[in-house]
Amino acid sequence: MARYAMVMDTRACVGCQSCTVACRTHNNLPVDMMYNPVTTVGPEGVFPDLHMIHIPLICMHCENTPCVDACPTGASQRRDDGIIFVEEKKCVSCKACVMACPYGARVCNHEKGVIQKCDFCMDRVDKGNVPRCVQTCHQKARTFGDLDDPNSEVSKLIKKHNAVRLLGELGTEPYVFYIGLEAQIR
Amino acid sequence: MNRNVDLEQEGIEIKKSCCYFCHQNCGVNAYVKDGKVLAIEGDPDFPTNTGGLCCRGNIALLHLDHPERINYPLKRVGKKGEGKWEQIPWDQAISEIAAKLAAIRDEFGAEAVATAGGTQRTDDWARRRFMNLFGSPNGFHNALLCWIPTFMVETAVCGWSPFEIDLGSSKCLVLWGQNPGASSMPEMHHLTELREKGLKIIVIDPRFTETAAKCDMWLPVRPGSDLALALAWLNVILYEGLYDPDFVENQCVGFGELFAHVEQFTPEWAEPLTWIPAEQIRESARMYAMNRPGNIQWGTACDQQGKPSGALMHARALLRAVTGNLDAPGSDLLTGPSLEYITDEEMEGNEFLKDEQKAKQIGADKFKLCTWPGYSKICETTKKVWGKVPTAEWMCEAHAPSVFRAILTGEPYQVKAMIVNATNPINSYGESKLTLEALRKVDFLVTCDYWMTPTAVLSDYVLPIAGALERPTITSSYGCTDFLLASQRAIQPMYERRNDYNFWKDLGVALGQAEHWPWETVEDAYFAKIEPLGYGTENYDQFVEWYRFHFPEREYQKYLRQGFATPSGKVELYSSILEELGYPPMPEYTGPAENENDNPELAQEYPLVLSTGNGFMPFHHSEHFNIRSVRYINHEPHFQINPETAKEYGIKENDWVWIETKRGRIKQRADVTQAVAPKVIITERGWWFPERDINEPVLGGCLESNTNVLTSTSDEDCDPISGTWANRGLLCKIYKVDGKEGK
Ligand code: SF4
Ligand code: SF4
Ligand code: SF4
Numbered sequence: 019m020a021r022y023a024m025v026m027d028t029r030a031c032v033g034c035q036s037c038t039v040a041c042r043t044h045n046n047l048p049v050d051m052m053y054n055p056v057t058t059v060g061p062e063g064v065f066p067d068l069h070m071i072h073i074p075l076i077c078m079h080c081e082n083t084p085c086v087d088a089c090p091t092g093a094s095q096r097r098d099d100g101i102i103f104v105e106e107k108k109c110v111s112c113k114a115c116v117m118a119c120p121y122g123a124r125v126c127n128h129e130k131g132v133i134q135k136c137d138f139c140m141d142r143v144d145k146g147n148v149p150r151c152v153q154t155c156h157q158k159a160r161t162f163g164d165l166d167d168p169n170s171e172v173s174k175l176i177k178k179h180n181a182v183r184l185l186g187e188l189g190t191e192p193y194v195f196y197i198g199l200e201a202q203i204r
Numbered sequence: 205m206n207r208n209v210d211l212e213q214e215g216i217e218i219k220k221s222c223c224y225f226c227h228q229n230c231g232v233n234a235y236v237k238d239g240k241v242l243a244i245e246g247d248p249d250f251p252t253n254t255g256g257l258c259c260r261g262n263i264a265l266l267h268l269d270h271p272e273r274i275n276y277p278l279k280r281v282g283k284k285g286e287g288k289w290e291q292i293p294w295d296q297a298i299s300e301i302a303a304k305l306a307a308i309r310d311e312f313g314a315e316a317v318a319t320a321g322g323t324q325r326t327d328d329w330a331r332r333r334f335m336n337l338f339g340s341p342n343g344f345h346n347a348l349l350c351w352i353p354t355f356m357v358e359t360a361v362c363g364w365s366p367f368e369i370d371l372g373s374s375k376c377l378v379l380w381g382q383n384p385g386a387s388s389m390p391e392m393h394h395l396t397e398l399r400e401k402g403l404k405i406i407v408i409d410p411r412f413t414e415t416a417a418k419c420d421m422w423l424p425v426r427p428g429s430d431l432a433l434a435l436a437w438l439n440v441i442l443y444e445g446l447y448d449p450d451f452v453e454n455q456c457v458g459f460g461e462l463f464a465h466v467e468q469f470t471p472e473w474a475e476p477l478t479w480i481p482a483e484q485i486r487e488s489a490r491m492y493a494m495n496r497p498g499n500i501q502w503g504t505a506c507d508q509q510g511k512p513s514g515a516l517m518h519a520r521a522l523l524r525a526v527t528g529n530l531d532a533p534g535s536d537l538l539t540g541p542s543l544e545y546i547t548d549e550e551m552e553g554n555e556f557l558k559d560e561q562k563a564k565q566i567g568a569d570k571f572k573l574c575t576w577p578g579y580s581k582i583c584e585t586t587k588k589v590w591g592k593v594p595t596a597e598w599m600c601e602a603h604a605p606s607v608f609r610a611i612l613t614g615e616p617y618q619v620k621a622m623i624v625n626a627t628n629p630i631n632s633y634g635e636s637k638l639t640l641e642a643l644r645k646v647d648f649l650v651t652c653d654y655w656m657t658p659t660a661v662l663s664d665y666v667l668p669i670a671g672a673l674e675r676p677t678i679t680s681s682y683g684c685t686d687f688l689l690a691s692q693r694a695i696q697p698m699y700e701r702r703n704d705y706n707f708w709k710d711l712g713v714a715l716g717q718a719e720h721w722p723w724e725t726v727e728d729a730y731f732a733k734i735e736p737l738g739y740g741t742e743n744y745d746q747f748v749e750w751y752r753f754h755f756p757e758r759e760y761q762k763y764l765r766q767g768f769a770t771p772s773g774k775v776e777l778y779s780s781i782l783e784e785l786g787y788p789p790m791p792e793y794t795g796p797a798e799n800e801n802d803n804p805e806l807a808q809e810y811p812l813v814l815s816t817g818n819g820f821m822p823f824h825h826s827e828h829f830n831i832r833s834v835r836y837i838n839h840e841p842h843f844q845i846n847p848e849t850a851k852e853y854g855i856k857e858n859d860w861v862w863i864e865t866k867r868g869r870i871k872q873r874a875d876v877t878q879a880v881a882p883k884v885i886i887t888e889r890g891w892w893f894p895e896r897d898i899n900e901p902v903l904g905g906c907l908e909s910n911t912n913v914l915t916s917t918s919d920e921d922c923d924p925i926s927g928t929w930a931n932r933g934l935l936c937k938i939y940k941v942d943g944k945e946g947k
Pocket of ligand 3: 223224225226227228229230253256257258259260261262388389390
């Protein structure tokens, strides 16, 4: 069984938000909703000694899932390949998961009255494609693949660059990894 | 692409189309069924974008059938700008427009008809062909703000413009006023990769950009002072002996003159002009000259400074030459025109325009390089060496601001009609108030566009134009390079939209040009262009399906075989072409159009330094403001200001602020950021508000936040060589928008 993960190379990301828009188009989200905002940190420092970094955020597809644990109806679930998703017809929009998720990854679709989130484009992944945000990124800042396969691009990248997880101290063990954070956030 | 669309259903065809929302023309796979595009995706096999699409590219389907798109030919029935339209058939529109143009030609001469274009979004050779056959020399684009002066200056000096960079084995790349992190997305990716392998990147930009954040050295020049920097780099490279003696001796003329000429331009001299410490000027010049081979990539910023622009491009061209970074592996390449396919220039029919009409081109007496006098000279030498000449559309055009002035003043003669194609001049050309007055005044105005823009609404006819997925596209860098990338249409145009090619052709035919328009469809025309390549395909679409690209084998150092395409056959460090046209043969120092040294009185009233030109994600020029899915990313206009300056003026983040030059004022919101130096103001361009009333007098609020209100197009602020006008290096003042004026 695969164990899906994504690697974000912040050295490459330019904060263009193509991924955000592509995702919204693919998932048919209303204009004010997004699964994957890209935050810009900086420019920090004093002119002209500056640095700036862009950090794409998405659902981290955690190993330990406060969101799934919090869900009273069983709408929030994990697949065997590690993808966390919401079964919309079971969702009563109680927002327990929204409160539980430390990454702010869950959003309320007011039009549909359900909570939604990034599910790694499991519709595409199941057909052997990469998630839409990965495909659209001109900068190849996102890499998707199977962490259980030591030869996969994600495994190699994580190893080579000592990729880190966000808010690692919380113990949620996310499956989204970041490269280049330490070097750039000073 | 949408997860609810089943792409495995029967009957889906994948068309190799492209994105058209900037001229990267990224490859797109369009999933088409029954004449409808169900989904699009970046084409992973396309050599530039390899599957990527930026945020604009991703909204192609929204663009394709947006409720605000113009879908039928419209004829004005009310007063000009009143917004009353009648839907009419194309045939009627064409025959009425043709009749009107013929009448104007009979009464005032063909030169009384002008055409305005935007960025390369159209089949410009077709427009040129129409104009040549009609007899008017007065076509123009925003071209003078974008590469064209650079192309012509570089061609004057070294026989072609080194438009292609050979990054694979390059050791140093200078991005001079360019931010590929927001404007050439596909390329930026390669830069990140190459930098990991040791490529040094120098970014010259007053703004700390996406790209500056990822480079080895960032030089935050005072806006408009790049010329001083370039001259100082020349000084360092020549006087520290960092030039390439072999290349200079064997391939250049005028080295002695240049050596003496640049002695005065020391880094210490440049420091107060550029605001860059002399030592950093030295270090950066060394970084470029000592990491050979290297590239200096073109960036629009250098074309947009007005007065000093021509000399700046000249100095930049000389930097490449003295370091031998020309047409050698890893350096800037001189591809020359393609000898294998029919170039845009050969499609333009420039032979149809009579000399007496060429002589009437507006601006050709003042700005000689990018008009018939300079263009003809350049053609003589390029023809001899390359066998072909550069594209005339773009390189040889009427001076846009002078045409707008001619409409208003009748000088040098009356211009009565304007056809506007793929541009919104009020927002995109300089000095918007003047441009707007000209468009209000011109007798006859026709606009071909996707949207009802502030310009379109003033028109007599507005014609619906086909977009990216509805038309084929060939990319060959304005016909000035030797490769090509081809894309096909995904579907036939929806509603009654047509290609701009069909517009020019139909109009031409209606005006008696039928024998000169042998190609029924634009595919036929493209096929005529590429047939000589010998791929043996039967039509254009087949070429796209089977081959799609043509990249000729690269030959380096062609100068060893054929010399350089200049009068002397060498790189002319002392330029005979510029001298003959009456310009300095070596770059002289000129300050920015407005600056504290040359205009101390002005600087008292307008103490801040303004740069207006830069583009920004997610928009492309003044386009995409209608599309919510893009607009939400940046829905209000912002300018950048350093915290120190903001404090001085009591301005806080997000405050609405007036920015004023002696030509007018606009308001944008403050983005208080360290990204710019104290005293520098950098505005966003393009802004108008399609959500407001588009009709007179509101016109979509087209002057309110439009940075071009601030720019200058007066003759003395324009570059004397090329005529490019001043978007950067101006003086301004700012003050908070008072509560009552706010929104
Ligand atoms: S598309 Fe890529 S470069 Fe652009 S914001 Fe997303 S991750 Fe960053
Ligand atoms: S990031 Fe939030 S929503 Fe995603 S798996 Fe972790 S806790 Fe759940
Ligand atoms: S708008 Fe974006 S996707 Fe379209 S061609 Fe330009 S970079 Fe490519």
